[in-house]
Amino acid sequence: MDPLAGMDDSSTDDDGASQTTEDDPQVPENREPPPAPAPPPGPPPPTSSNRVKPNYELKHTMRGHTSSISAVKFSPDGTLLATCANDRVVKIWSPFTGELIRNLNGHTKGLSDIAWSSDSVYLASASDDHTIRLWDVDSGLTTRVLKGHSSFVFCVNYNMASTLLVSGGCDGDVRIWNPQKGKCIKTIHAHLDYVTAVHFNRDAGLIVSCALDGLIRIWDTNSGQCLKTLAEGHDAICQHVQFSPNSKYILSTAHDSAIRLWDYNTSRCLKTYTGHVNQKFCIASCFSVTGGKWIVSGSEDNKVYLWDLQSREIVQVLEGHSDIVVACATHPQQNMIASGSIESDLTVRIWVDRGTPAQ
Amino acid sequence: MNGKPSNPFNITYPSAVQTSLHSGASVAKFDPSGRFVAAGRPDGSARIWDLDTKSTVRWLDGHVKGVVCVDWSRNSRYVLTASKDWNIVVWDLASEIDPPKRKTILRFDAPVASASFHPRNSQILLVLLSPGDAYIVDLRKHNHGRVELCEVQDDSDDEAQSSKHRSINTVARFDPPGKHVFIGTSNGFVLVFNTRTKAMIARHKIAGAGSIKGLEFAKNGRRLVTNSQDRQLRQFTLPLYAPPSADGAYIEQELEPTYRFSDPINRVAWHGMSYSPDGEWLAGGAADNATHKIYIWDIANDGQFVNALDGGREPLVYLHWHPHKPAIASTTNQGNVLIWHCPTPERWGAFAGGFEEVDENVEYEEREDEFDIEDEDVQALRKQKEEEEEVDIQSVQVEKRGDYWKWSAADDEDIAWADEDPDDDNVEWKLKILMEEEEMN
Numbered sequence: 148m149d150p151l152a153g154m155d156d157s158s159t160d161d162d163g164a165s166q167t168t169e170d171d172p173q174v175p176e177n178r179e180p181p182p183a184p185a186p187p188p189g190p191p192p193p194t195s196s197n198r199v200k201p202n203y204e205l206k207h208t209m210r211g212h213t214s215s216i217s218a219v220k221f222s223p224d225g226t227l228l229a230t231c232a233n234d235r236v237v238k239i240w241s242p243f244t245g246e247l248i249r250n251l252n253g254h255t256k257g258l259s260d261i262a263w264s265s266d267s268v269y270l271a272s273a274s275d276d277h278t279i280r281l282w283d284v285d286s287g288l289t290t291r292v293l294k295g296h297s298s299f300v301f302c303v304n305y306n307m308a309s310t311l312l313v314s315g316g317c318d319g320d321v322r323i324w325n326p327q328k329g330k331c332i333k334t335i336h337a338h339l340d341y342v343t344a345v346h347f348n349r350d351a352g353l354i355v356s357c358a359l360d361g362l363i364r365i366w367d368t369n370s371g372q373c374l375k376t377l378a379e380g381h382d383a384i385c386q387h388v389q390f391s392p393n394s395k396y397i398l399s400t401a402h403d404s405a406i407r408l409w410d411y412n413t414s415r416c417l418k419t420y421t422g423h424v425n426q427k428f429c430i431a432s433c434f435s436v437t438g439g440k441w442i443v444s445g446s447e448d449n450k451v452y453l454w455d456l457q458s459r460e461i462v463q464v465l466e467g468h469s470d471i472v473v474a475c476a477t478h479p480q481q482n483m484i485a486s487g488s489i490e491s492d493l494t495v496r497i498w499v500d501r502g503t504p505a506q
Numbered sequence: 507m508n509g510k511p512s513n514p515f516n517i518t519y520p521s522a523v524q525t526s527l528h529s530g531a532s533v534a535k536f537d538p539s540g541r542f543v544a545a546g547r548p549d550g551s552a553r554i555w556d557l558d559t560k561s562t563v564r565w566l567d568g569h570v571k572g573v574v575c576v577d578w579s580r581n582s583r584y585v586l587t588a589s590k591d592w593n594i595v596v597w598d599l600a601s602e603i604d605p606p607k608r609k610t611i612l613r614f615d616a617p618v619a620s621a622s623f624h625p626r627n628s629q630i631l632l633v634l635l636s637p638g639d640a641y642i643v644d645l646r647k648h649n650h651g652r653v654e655l656c657e658v659q660d661d662s663d664d665e666a667q668s669s670k671h672r673s674i675n676t677v678a679r680f681d682p683p684g685k686h687v688f689i690g691t692s693n694g695f696v697l698v699f700n701t702r703t704k705a706m707i708a709r710h711k712i713a714g715a716g717s718i719k720g721l722e723f724a725k726n727g728r729r730l731v732t733n734s735q736d737r738q739l740r741q742f743t744l745p746l747y748a749p750p751s752a753d754g755a756y757i758e759q760e761l762e763p764t765y766r767f768s769d770p771i772n773r774v775a776w777h778g779m780s781y782s783p784d785g786e787w788l789a790g791g792a793a794d795n796a797t798h799k800i801y802i803w804d805i806a807n808d809g810q811f812v813n814a815l816d817g818g819r820e821p822l823v824y825l826h827w828h829p830h831k832p833a834i835a836s837t838t839n840q841g842n843v844l845i846w847h848c849p850t851p852e853r854w855g856a857f858a859g860g861f862e863e864v865d866e867n868v869e870y871e872e873r874e875d876e877f878d879i880e881d882e883d884v885q886a887l888r889k890q891k892e893e894e895e896e897v898d899i900q901s902v903q904v905e906k907r908g909d910y911w912k913w914s915a916a917d918d919e920d921i922a923w924a925d926e927d928p929d930d931d932n933v934e935w936k937l938k939i940l941m942e943e944e945e946m947n
Contacts, residue, residue, distance in 0.1 A: 266938065283941075290941050308541075309939050310558045325559040327939055332559060349902065351558060362859060368558075369524070372852055378859025391899035408897060414860065418893050436900055457896050 199439055201453055201463045203484060203498040207245030208467075210494050211238055216487035218260045218431070219474045219495055222267040227284065228485055229270055230474075230495050233257035237272050239284060242483060242497055249287050253280055260302045264309035264326075271312055271326070273300035279314055281326055291329040295322055302344045306351035311368070313354055315342025321356050323368065335371045337364060343386045343429050348394035355397050355411070357388040363399055365411055377414055386429040392436060400425060400432045406444055406454075420444075420454040422461045428473050428489075435477040435484070438500060443484055445472030451486045451498070468492050519787045519802050520832045520846035523817060525560055529553050530841035533575060533824045537582040540829045542937075544585050545843055546573030552587045554599070556937075557845070563937065567605050568595040575620045579628035583931040584609060586631070588621035594633065602938045610645060620677065624701070625684040626924040628931050632687055638674030640689055642704060646927040655687060655699050658706045658756060676718050682727035683913040685920040686747060690718025690732065696761070698747060702923045705750045708757040712740065720778065724785035726912075729764075731788060737775045739767040739790055741809070749919065765809035769801065780827035780834070781805075787812075789834055791825040798822045798838055800846070817844050 214233035221228055221242065228242040235258060237251035256275035263270055269290065270282045279300055281291040298318040305312055305326075312324040321337040324330065338358030345356045347368070354366040361384045363377040383401035390397055391408070396417065400406045404425045408418040420432075423446035432444035440456035451465035451472055465484070470492035476485045482500030527534075531545035531553070542563070543555040550569035553562045569589035577586045585597045594612040601607035616635040624630035629645040640655040655678075673693040680687055680701070687699040694715040698708035712718065716735030723730055731741045740763035747757070767790060775793040782789070786806040792799040798817030804810045820838030827834050834846040855863030915922040
């Protein structure tokens with residue numbers, strides 16, 4: 148097997164597999180006021196084929212956050228939308244009416260990520276105050292404060308059974324927690340730089356993490372051992388990574404304005420999605436599987452992009468935000484997308500698929 | 507499982523202790539998914555451990571005397587605890603309280619020695635009492651009742667009859683399809699009953715065994731291993747049993763073991779045995795009163811002895827192999843449950859991207875065009891083409907738990923009978939996370 152088979156196609160014969168520690172990327176922090184948005188990208192590849200296309204339209208625009216939004220997440224039962232921002236507040240919204248239902252107050256510094264437990268009862272939030280809080284969303288009360296990270300906590304996720312919580316911090320550590328007891332089970336010194344995303348696979352046997360050191364690593368949850376490292380090219384610092392719904396692949400977004408789908412068993416890059424702009428910020432992408440199969444991502448040109456999973460064509464661009472879109476999420480049952488933008492826009496937008504567009 | 511990056515070692519039996527669960531248990535069993543362990547305690551309670559977090563998720567507090575046996579329903583929703591206090595409790599883990607709701611309490615007139623769920627329906631139970639009475643308890647509406655399984659007595663030979671009268675049942679088990687009940691007796695017989703008709707269909711003499719202490723099946727249901735007074739484990743290949751005939755005839759047959767396993771040096775007795783999920787390994791828990799020893803035999807390789815695992819100083823009292831992994835739960839007499847696993851050595855090569863560690867030097871053959879400079883367009887085009895391949899991000903191979911699904915009800919009366927009036931132990935149920943009440947800081 149050619150070890151370089153999965154590397155970025157822009158690299159030629161140079162050693163694309165080497166680490167990228169000599170690069171010194173400007174740490175992309177979505178909690179800081181952003182520089183001016185990047186110029187618009189080149190035209191998206193021509194769309195061909197007569198596949199069904201999405202037809203998302205803006206349904207609600209929710210205002211309330213007073214500083215850059217960092218994450219938006221639908222609850223697994225689909226009834227609520229949680230958003231978090233640099234303004235220290237987690238907001239719970241109704242995705243159907245756009246109404247604000249509740250504010251979760253308690254963190255003393257800005258928030259970077261949130262995650263729902265699979266029963267939609269609890270929400271975990273990762274903050275710059277070095278803690279993770281677990282909230283009972285119904286009552287709005289904090290049920291646990293998980294302390295242990297020695298720096299900002301940047302990302303957090305539950306496993307499918309919600310018995311475990313994994314978090315990544317700016318100290319380069321990945322921590323595994325028992326949320327029921329509020330205790331840290333394991334600390335993995337995973338990376339040399341900010342850990343920007345962590346995610347469990349379906350049976351929670353594996354954890355994937357990525358960091359600003361440019362590496363994607365796969366860990367054995369039980370032993371904490373590193374099982375594999377995927378390195379992208381020099382210019383492709385990965386900043387978000389997750390398993391596909393069936394955990395066979397991982398989806399990564401990188402600072403060379405490309406989203407990649409990897410087969411982590413063979414370390415091969417199967418698909419590359421391009422056309423959006425992503426060079427500075429940690430922008431999350433996500434799978435949309437409720438209708439057509441799309442990849443959804445925000446972009447530094449203030450838009451939300453939808454790609455066809457298989458053909459990699461851009462199938463729709465959602466315009467409306469007036470600043471960089473760093474967060475997006477897809478509804479678990481309906482054709483609905485939520486997106487969040489940083490300062491100066493500060494809105495959360497709900498987009499709903501209106502069905503087949505008129506020809 | 508979810509394709510783990512390749513494990514270079516091909517050992518399929520566990521070899522080292524991963525965790526010790528401090529649970530005060532005398533018996534501990536994995537659930538059919540392998541996520542939980544139920545540990546029965548001499549104080550009459552039982553604990554459900556979550557192996558993800560290695561912590562207790564439920565306390566089953568329902569007996570006033572020691573729990574002697576625990577069992578899981580096929581999708582892990584129900585747990586039974588059988589106790590010396592003459593009761594069996596069936597717990598419903600889907601209830602959102604701790605201790606969970608009791609679905610059924612069964613009361614008998616003697617201490618319970620063992621109890622188990624039917625592999626296909628948790629409403630059918632097999633119960634053995636300490637005095638040796640074996641019952642099939644059917645909790646389903648239309649055939650509700652308790653039926654005692656009785657050995658057929660020969661009328662012809664008076665002497666034989668009187669000797670058999672003195673024998674008592676010492677162990678009772680369903681076979682993996684649940685079609686038959688196997689009962690071991692104190693005089694070295696294995697009796698086979700049809701679960702549906704409750705009729706005895708076979709009697710096997712195990713020559714030289716003495717009292718039968720344990721019975722265990724390989725998952726395919728065709729192999730049986732017995733533990734007996736003579737400190738030998740015997741493996742048998744079971745004959746195919748015909749459906750019970752109307753006239754009550756049964757097979758009288760001496761079974762010849764395919765393998766015998768024993769400790770030739772210390773001649774230890776055995777406290778338990780368990781097959782690996784693929785049936786290729788057999789683990790035997792030695793009844794040694796100074797050490798914790800598990801013997802592993804390679805069934806695929808003529809039953810050769812391969813290893814004796816040393817689990818420290820606390821003697822072993824029970825062991826159970828994980829339903830689908832190379833892992834064993836062995837219980838010590840101090841109440842600790844040792845979880846054994848296959849340790850994988852740390853591979854430092856895993857920390858480097860695109861780096862492959864090899865065990866031996868490999869002669870590298872350079873491809874003809876390896877260092878040719880390829881046109882960027884051509885390269886992009888090739889990459890483009892590669893990416894056309896369709897990917898499937900959604901479909902999941904549903905892992906079927908337990909073994910019951912291997913036998914279909916379509917053409918088997920006994921299995922169709924067990925599937926009638928199914929229980930509500932569905933695959934979809936989930937154990938609810940109960941947050942412990944704790945003061946906030």
